Amino acid sequence: MNKLHPHGEEDDAARNQAQPAVHEYPPDEHTRLLPNRLDSTPYLSPDDPAVSPYNLWSVRLVRYATVLFTLLTFIWWILVFISAFITPPGLHSRGSPFFAFSYTTITLITLLATLIFFAVPSKSSRVISIVTAGLLLVDTIIILAVTKTRHEELWVGVASVIWATLMAAWAVTADRVVQWGKTEEEERLTGRPETRRTLLEWTEVLLSSIVLTLMAVAVLLMTCTLTMRAVDSRLAPPGQRYWVDEDKYQIHLYCYGNATDSKGEKTTTVLFEGGEDTVENGLWQLAENAVKNGSISRYCFADRPGMAWSDVAPSPLSVSMASDALGETLSRAGETGPWILASAGIGSLYSRVFSSRHNQDVRGIIMIDSMHEDLLGRVGSPGRGFLLWLQGIMSPIGIDRILGALIRGRNAEDRTWGRASYQSGGTIFAKLQESLVADSFTKKEVIASRQIQDPNTPVVVISSGDKIRRDSEWEDKQRDLTHLTNNLEDWDIVDEAPHQIWRTLKGRELIEKRLKKLAKL
Structure with missing residues (x-):
């Protein structure tokens, strides 16, 4: 039983030569990760790191x-x-x-x-x-x-x-x-x-x-x-939009009233400039009433870049750049004045720069609780700028706008220029642009404009009694604005009126009265 086939050993050797070992094959992208394992077992554990x-x-x-x-x-x-x-x-x-x-x-x-x-x-x-x-x-x-x-x-x-x-x-x-x-x-x-x-x-x-x-x-x-x-976007603007700054963006301009009087002569146009809000959100109604009451014959207003129906401008955007855009808009619209500049809050800085560059066409300036250039540090503080940027990057999510539409009944007018317009990305970005250069470029430009302002231009200053009572520095700067030119017509302090003086009946009546007086000069 132990006897071997005479050729058995030779047959085994031949078979071994005919079947090369697995490890002699060249490695591929699988086997190179599995050294010496395919010889021992056909499968790996699921937890083996080679199973990837x-x-x-x-x-x-x-x-x-x-x-x-x-x-x-x-x-x-x-x-x-x-x-x-x-x-x-x-x-x-x-x-x-x-x-x-x-x-x-x-x-x-x-x-x-x-x-x-x-x-x-x-x-x-x-x-x-x-x-x-x-x-x-x-x-x-x-x-x-x-x-x-x-x-x-x-x-x-x-x-x-x-x-x-x-x-x-x-x-x-x-x-x-x-x-x-x-x-x-x-x-x-x-x-x-x-x-x-x-x-x-x-x-x-x-x-x-x-x-x-x-x-x-x-x-x-x-x-x-x-x-x-x-x-x-279906809400049409009341005025027209004009390309400015080499057709990079559009500014919305609206004018209303008679451009000429009964004798065919050009009437003085009141050019309104909004403050922290748009002109449409308050001052527009005042202007309409002033025309209906005969206090003024005509008015215009342009939305600053990023506000209401105006496009956002490239950054940086200083008060001088915005004033140049306003001048270009008026020129393209064929509006040449003469002007009475009526402005509120920080918008008065824009009007002052515009006035200094169009002295011949400006018949008077009325500033409604105006921001002073020495207080621009409040607008341009790093903390305020960061909060505006944070509010801006969250604005596309629009939780406040969505809730306002669903719960508070906010409509297109509210979101475009009304009480909810501060939530729009364009308005937030405009305020961020304003903040970034407020205490640098803008301040220098306003100070420079004061040096070239016509000293004979009539000026009216209307101040908030509530603001003056709570802020002594604000009172000092309001007093300084009365020396903007050598021709101060009036300085009125409206008791119990907020910063937006036109929100009160007494404030509206006083503003309209001063507009009428300047229009007759």
């Missing part, structure tokens, strides 16, 4: 592409961030840079979440990303379809929302590719796809879902805000 979707070149390629997209988005995010302070050439948005910044921020966070949780795909993340991509597609359609939003966002906002849409779709694609690669490698190396998750993986899935859900909610709110912007 990164084994596949397609998964690695998707990750490299995601890293590239993240870097490009980060560069764009920096440019859009800077545009809130100094507008780079070609990156001007006529509405405000806040929508483009919000879309880019959402895109950057989505891509970072995709990278951080790349190796842990989940169905919940894919569903949330699909919802986000759908909402962003709706935003894209609204921006492109509505003339006003397309005009305001320009290519910067359009590119930002399109890129956000594509990257949300890419997040879905990347997650699906990783899921496919994970299943492929588990079947190949362990014999079956793994359905279990470790505690760390469940934590990563939870965090990923939370981050993506927050982004989806933010996009949903932005869609609601954008929808309100589209609805509000």
